[in-house]
Amino acid sequence: MLPQFAFSEEQKKEDLFFKISLAEWSLHRTLQSGKMTNLDFPAKARKAFDLDAVEYVNQFFADKAKDIAYLKDLKTRCDDNGVKSQLIMIDNEGHLSANSQTERNEAVENHKKWVDASKFLGCHSIRINLHGEGNEQEWKAASIDGLGKLAEYGAKNQINVIVENHGQWSSKGYLVADVLKQIDNKWCGSLPDFGNFCVRRRDGDLWESPCVETYDAYKGVDEMMPFAKGVSAKTFGFLADGNDNRTDFSKMLAIVKKHNYKGYIGIEYEGEDQNEDEGIRKTIALLKKVGSQLK
Numbered sequence: 193m194l195p196q197f198a199f200s201e202e203q204k205k206e207d208l209f210f211k212i213s214l215a216e217w218s219l220h221r222t223l224q225s226g227k228m229t230n231l232d233f234p235a236k237a238r239k240a241f242d243l244d245a246v247e248y249v250n251q252f253f254a255d256k257a258k259d260i261a262y263l264k265d266l267k268t269r270c271d272d273n274g275v276k277s278q279l280i281m282i283d284n285e286g287h288l289s290a291n292s293q294t295e296r297n298e299a300v301e302n303h304k305k306w307v308d309a310s311k312f313l314g315c316h317s318i319r320i321n322l323h324g325e326g327n328e329q330e331w332k333a334a335s336i337d338g339l340g341k342l343a344e345y346g347a348k349n350q351i352n353v354i355v356e357n358h359g360q361w362s363s364k365g366y367l368v369a370d371v372l373k374q375i376d377n378k379w380c381g382s383l384p385d386f387g388n389f390c391v392r393r394r395d396g397d398l399w400e401s402p403c404v405e406t407y408d409a410y411k412g413v414d415e416m417m418p419f420a421k422g423v424s425a426k427t428f429g430f431l432a433d434g435n436d437n438r439t440d441f442s443k444m445l446a447i448v449k450k451h452n453y454k455g456y457i458g459i460e461y462e463g464e465d466q467n468e469d470e471g472i473r474k475t476i477a478l479l480k481k482v483g484s485q486l487k
Contacts, residue, residue: 208483209449213245213278213456215424216252218472223252230256231266238273241472245276247422247458248315250306251283257305263312270313278456279317279354279383279422282306288338289324289331289361296338303342307351317352317421319383322362322371331361335371343380352421356383357412363389364407365415372419382419384412384448385460386439387426410443417451427475428463434478441482449486 214237222228228236230252237243256262270277285306286299306318322339324331339353346353355372357363365384372380389412390403417423429437448457457479461471 207487208480209454209486210423210479210483211245211456212243212476212479213247213458214241214243214472215247215281215458215460216249217281218459218461218475219468220249222468231262231269234266234270234273234275234277238275240469241476243459243476244274245278245456246270247278247319248280248313249283250280250285254284257309260312263309267313277310277313277315278458279315279319279352280306280310280313281319281356283321287323288320288342289322289335290338291325291330291334293337296334297341300338300341300345303353304345307342307346307349307353310351311349315351317354317381317383318346319354319356319422321358322355322368323358323360324362328361328364328367332367332371332374336374339371339380340375340377343375343377347377347379350379352379352381354381354383354421356385356424357388357407357416358385359388359390361391363391363412365412369415369419380419381421382416383422383424384416384420385424385426386413386441386444387424387428387460387462409439410447413444414447414450417448417453420448420451420453420455422455423448423453423457424460425457425475425479426460426462427471427478428461429465430471430474430478434474434481436478441478442485445479445482445486 237246285302288299290296322335343353389407389409392405393401395401459475463471
């Protein structure tokens, strides 16, 4: 029997057009320090934040995709806490948009085990990256091939393969939308993230050096939303009134609502000016405040 959870009168009165989940990267410092493990994540989401859905990051159980005993344990912990597994965010499994056909095919094969793990856990999707090379047209052709092949495997297992704006060409919303249109597979979609719209960095790397070319975040989310099977609410810090210090959540959530999205919005707090728990709580409060105003 699942445990019963008490909800406050304020929570009962909430009338949001979306539901809230917790992306594991919000706790990456805690996880990397060893203070908690991936197995602790479902209970943390429920007991610390009263959230009923989680989004995993494969980096925190990278060698467990085929470990059935481990996956059973994780699934049991979700069930015991009344938590649903939504998706697994996949990194470090090769480039699905590489120029090399051999490299793309290897990446497709590397990702398949995570499709299988997602299905076992009851997720609806895996999130992939489309980091690649060359110009826009070369990248699009490679992406259609690599992502398209993986989406075929996802379709056979009824698991979505979804693309996040995550640097380089994938941070241009219209390019991701065009790739998804051409693949034309209902099991292939997008995961618009309120951040991650840096197209090019000074030293050509993905994450470390200063961004020198950005894409309009509101335009990008709008372009990706017709294909959305999830949404990531990225936060880094907060103003004195509780609003985000980078993103206008009222404007962004209005875009999400415009596309009749009613699924989960995943919290992805990445700030360093406060502890992760507090950043997550402030993001929850902001989503609820703005969401309740959008009727």
